[in-house]
Amino acid sequence: MTRFSQSVSALRSSAIRDLMSLATRPDMISFAGGMPDNELFPIHEVQEIVDNLSVKEQQVAMQYGPTTGYPPLLEALGEWLRKKGFPMDTNKLIITTGSLQAINIWAKMFIDPGDVVLTENPAFIGALSAFGSYMPTIHGINMDGHGILIEPLKEALKLDPKFLYITPTFHNPAGLTYSPERRRELLDVMNATEVPILEDDAYGELWFDEEDKQHIVPLKVQSEKEQQICYTGSFSKIFGPGMRLGWMLVGEEFYRKAELCKQCIDACSPTFTQVLAHRFLVSGQLDSYVASVRSIYHKRCEYMVDAIKRYFPSEASFVEPKGGFYIWVKLPDGIDEMELLKEVIAEGAVFVVGSTFDPQGASNGYIRVSYCNTAEDKIEKGIKIIGDVMKKMMK
Numbered sequence: 383m384t385r386f387s388q389s390v391s392a393l394r395s396s397a398i399r400d401l402m403s404l405a406t407r408p409d410m411i412s413f414a415g416g417m418p419d420n421e422l423f424p425i426h427e428v429q430e431i432v433d434n435l436s437v438k439e440q441q442v443a444m445q446y447g448p449t450t451g452y453p454p455l456l457e458a459l460g461e462w463l464r465k466k467g468f469p470m471d472t473n474k475l476i477i478t479t480g481s482l483q484a485i486n487i488w489a490k491m492f493i494d495p496g497d498v499v500l501t502e503n504p505a506f507i508g509a510l511s512a513f514g515s516y517m518p519t520i521h522g523i524n525m526d527g528h529g530i531l532i533e534p535l536k537e538a539l540k541l542d543p544k545f546l547y548i549t550p551t552f553h554n555p556a557g558l559t560y561s562p563e564r565r566r567e568l569l570d571v572m573n574a575t576e577v578p579i580l581e582d583d584a585y586g587e588l589w590f591d592e593e594d595k596q597h598i599v600p601l602k603v604q605s606e607k608e609q610q611i612c613y614t615g616s617f618s619k620i621f622g623p624g625m626r627l628g629w630m631l632v633g634e635e636f637y638r639k640a641e642l643c644k645q646c647i648d649a650c651s652p653t654f655t656q657v658l659a660h661r662f663l664v665s666g667q668l669d670s671y672v673a674s675v676r677s678i679y680h681k682r683c684e685y686m687v688d689a690i691k692r693y694f695p696s697e698a699s700f701v702e703p704k705g706g707f708y709i710w711v712k713l714p715d716g717i718d719e720m721e722l723l724k725e726v727i728a729e730g731a732v733f734v735v736g737s738t739f740d741p742q743g744a745s746n747g748y749i750r751v752s753y754c755n756t757a758e759d760k761i762e763k764g765i766k767i768i769g770d771v772m773k774k775m776m777k
């Protein structure tokens with residue numbers, strides 16, 4: 383018999399994935415993906431950058447690079463973050479192969495089998511899987527419309543956790559953003575402990591309203607004890623996930639361990655895409671590109687919110703996102719999310735069931751619908767399909 387490792391054997395096989403494989407009809411309206419729209423990628427800008435690389439840059443691009451990242455990109459990204467208020471003098475950057483790799487590196491740095499790890503509930507499935515492969519006990523903490531609940535967090539801290547993983551801004555899947563008060567409360571509680579925080583900010587640039595910017599200041603920027611925090615960011619939603627580039631910003635102690643971990647995972651992130659990201663950033667194109675996609679995602683979000691209000695039963699509820707990609711809908715009582723998914727797929731639309739994001743995979747009566755990857759006419763049609771099936775199931 384083949385003897386896989388315990389950690390691999392523990393990975394969840396999923397009934398959901400089987401269902402999703404039915405959702406491949408070409409006319410299927412998908413609200414399932416968390417990826418940017420292909421039509422929105424800056425392909426002309428990338429083409430121009432490639433065409434203008436010197437021979438020397440092309441050679442560098444094809445070569446291995448330093449484990450912690452392509453130095454010109456580290457410098458440019460460091461400056462970009464410094465302007466946003468990050469404490470660059472007391473921290474170091476590591477370029478990672480997507481921010482999911484940063485999360486994996488963090489998991490490798492901290493988790494021994496049986497350790498307690500705290501996450502929000504719901505939480506990003508990629509992080510849950512990354513943690514899960516090191517066999518911890520994952521303790522999920524519920525949220526309300528303002529962020530993670532503080533009293534349950536205090537209780538959970540008694541479990542002697544290795545770290546707390548959170549996504550305070552434009553949460554995946556919950557679509558919510560921690561209020562300034564909740565950020566403060568969270569920091570007050572965490573600052574009184576030595577428990578490290580992994581702050582995932584994959585969507586932080588995708589705000590909809592300029593005035594909200596002041597409310598989404600990363601914890602890493604605000605905290606009096608910022609060395610406690612590992613901040614992760616990503617080029618995936620602001621350039622392209624195919625670049626496979628993200629970063630982690632950490633103090634010296636975490637930096638040394640993270641570099642060692644990354645060395646044995648992939649030695650370095652793709653130099654080729656780091657060269658492209660460097661040029662994209664220093665030319666100012668990154669900022670103008672993000673500004674242009676922000677308004678498109680904003681419009682799509684408004685469109686979906688409006689369609690949900692018109693087509694979903696009034697018993698379904700949700701928090702209106704202020705940025706990011708997702709709406710997290712609480713289903714009316716008595717609707718089974720898997721049954722709903724099955725029927726909605728049969729009608730030609732697809733979403734992700736809430737249990738996907740529960741640390742224990744438990745059913746929670748929620749669904750995640752994303753508006754990032756669907757044009758407006760299809761949003762209306764797909765949301766109507768889901769709403770009609772819900773109403774039918776309520777009869």
Ligand SMILES: Cc1ncc(COP(=O)(O)O)c(C=O)c1O
Binds near residue numbers: 483616
């Ligand atoms: C909350 C969150 N964090 C991290 C990631 C990982 O992104 P990437 O590895 O592409 O940077 C994602 C991807 O969807 C995400 O939703």
